[in-house]
Amino acid sequence: SxxxxxxxxxxxxxxxxxxxxxxxxxxxxxxxxxxxxxxxxxxxxxxxxxxxxxxxxxxxxxxxxxxxxxxxxxxxxxxxxxxxxxxxxxxxxxxxxxxxxxxxxxxxxxxxxxxxxxxxxxxxxxxxxxxxxxxxxxxxxxxxxxxxxxxxxxxxxxxxxxxxxxxAVNNEQYTMLLKKAVRELGLGTYKDLATATMGSSVLDVIHLMVKYNISAVPIIDKNNKVLNLFEAVDVIPCIKGGAYDELSATVGEALSRRAEEFGGIYTCNEDDRLDAIFDTIRKSRVHRLIVVDDDNRLKGIISLSDILKYVLLYGEEDDDIEY
Ligand code: ADP
CATH class of the missing domain: 3.10.580.10 (CBS-domain)
Structure with a gap:
């Protein structure tokens, strides 16, 4: 080492x-x-x-x-x-x-x-x-x-x-030491990604989230370029007023109804270092990062639980302490 x-x-x-x-x-x-x-x-x-x-x-x-x-x-x-x-x-x-x-x-x-x-x-x-x-x-x-x-x-x-x-806000002196890149750490998921397109129905995306037990699905175009992200919380406005029959609407339509204060989606590159990711977390409302290549093509996804798991458990021997 x-x-x-x-x-x-x-x-x-x-x-x-x-x-x-x-x-x-x-x-x-x-x-x-x-x-x-x-x-x-x-x-x-x-x-x-x-x-x-x-x-x-x-x-x-x-x-x-x-x-x-x-x-x-x-x-x-x-x-x-x-x-x-x-x-x-x-x-x-x-x-x-x-x-x-x-x-x-x-x-x-x-x-x-x-x-x-x-x-x-x-x-x-x-x-x-x-x-x-x-x-x-x-x-x-x-x-x-x-x-x-x-x-x-x-x-x-x-x-x-x-x-x-x-x-992120209270440990800059420690997070700045985390100089290893996403690629080296294998941080996130890169295989068997659940994705959808703008034309997929909201219901299809919900079924994907249930099947994979995940809280967000990247929305990509036919060239695998990332256009958006549909999150579990995006379901809430879709069924407002009991509009269950509208779940057959497309993802594109549903995302256009997002609240004004929507924080945006965050992407990173496999060569980005963990210290840079902590800088992003410090400054923005990040709920997950989509990993893309230089052409904005989907490579993977890093959830907050992936980051938390690495920060807490990497290199620990007592991996399964019970509380
Ligand atoms: P969190 O638990 O932080 O809300 P998720 O439920 O979205 O995050 O993610 C749970 C796990 O599934 C993580 O390890 C993440 O990398 C992976 N994951 C997240 N989104 C997808 C996706 N669209 N396809 C495949 N795996 C995913």
Whole structure:
């Protein structure tokens, strides 16, 4: 191993130490707003609330039992869509479904319910990261207990995006040591990529996301050049107002309805170094990077979980510590 390897490990160790001495609570901004949805709310209404608040997920609250009842995410809406595809005659009932029926929907379409892991906000951030990687969760709720009533309370939700941003902003002295290129690290996925074209239907792309268990599909032209990216969160505006029949619309049409504040898509090259990727994460709203060649042709995709996994686990012997 050369000096580059040594420096790289030094950078990784620095970041890991940082994650062990900071808590999930540290990631939260000084003041923030948390939208919590009552489990009894109609799914249709929850969709409007997410859109109105410019958010893509929210913790659920069971007010009958005063307990945290899981997270509502775009996966739940994708499940409802799958239900609609399997039981199209049910469309009238789908409109009346409440958030608490999401578990029944999972059962009806035969998907395993996602494990609802949570962490205490004062536990080390490293622990939240490990749990996310282990359960493949993209976000994790911070759940505390009220001293007086003994009840559970959801303090906030942290995402892989927030954590990587927090790392990037606070560890420039370590991330600058990560000089190895994407190609050398084998960072991301390069084989068997799920892709679609502008003319594919939204439903086709949703089926791809379910089949591959992924949250985004690159949209390419006939020369394999990258035109756009369809993300799981793009499904939300598609079914606003119960417009399930419009899912046969094309990806092109759906993407034209993206909100004004859409952050754009980010690409990188296989020769880009990890320190440069951290610079991009520091400066922009990156949720994944599409790897392209010099002619903008699709090569691969790097998800935030790919980056987090590398940063946390590369070279660690205790690969499967349990928390
Ligand atoms: P995250 O868990 O960060 O939200 P994804 O669910 O999109 O990311 O990705 C999960 C895994 O699948 C990652 O290892 C990623 O490289 C890979 N992946 C992401 N998108 C695609 C795709 N379109 N085709 C094939 N693999 C993908």
């Amino acid at each position: 050369g000096p580059l390897d040594k420096e790289q490990m030094q950078g990784l160790r620095g970041v890991r130490e940082f994650l062990k001495v900071r808590t999930s609570y540290d990631v939260l901004p000084l003041s923030f707003r948390l939208v919590v949805l009552d489990n009894n709310l109609l799914i249709r209404k929850s969709l409007n609330i997410l859109i109105q608040n410019g958010i893509v997920s929210a913790p659920l609250w069971d007010s009958k039992n005063s307990t945290f009842a899981g997270l509502l995410t775009s996966t739940d809406f994708i499940n409802v869509i799958q239900y609609y595809c399997q039981y199209p005659d049910e469309i009238g009932n789908i409109d009346q479904f409440r958030l608490c029926s999401l578990r029944d929907i999972e059962r009806a379409i035969g998907v395993l319910p996602l494990e609802t892991v949570s962490v205490h906000p004062m536990r080390p951030l490293y622990e939240a990261c490990r749990r996310m990687l282990k359960t493949r969760a993209r976000r994790i709720p911070l759940v505390d207990r009220d001293d007086e009533t003994g009840r559970e309370m959801v303090v906030s939700v942290i995402t892989q995006y927030r954590i990587l941003k927090f790392i």
